[in-house]
Amino acid sequence: MARPKIKPEVSTENSAKAERRWNVIVRNDPVNFMGYVVVAFVNVLRIPHDAAKQLMRLIHEEGRATVWTGGRERAEMLALELQQWHLDARLEPDA
DSSP states (O other): OOOOOOOOSSOOSOOOOOOOOEEEEEEOOSSSOHHHHHHHHHHHHOOOHHHHHHHHHHHHHHSEEEEEEEOHHHHHHHHHHHHHTTOEEEEEEOO
16 A cells, blocks of 8 residues: 655744844933942842942943843843832843
């Protein structure tokens, strides 16, 4: 008995696209003390104290800085956590 030839309906080619990257931006605000911002970065971003201090200074001097870049889901979670610390955090697509 002959076996019918079956053509797959789903393409088996690897069509994985690189996931779009997102930036978590923190803007300067006149409300939070600099030490508080450093503590927030250490706790939320899990970075060393010195790196958090450098980010805080960059935000203070430039008015804003990218504090993290990566996948959208993680970026949304970090931005939300920073907002819960009362920081002005936003998402922007990475260029």
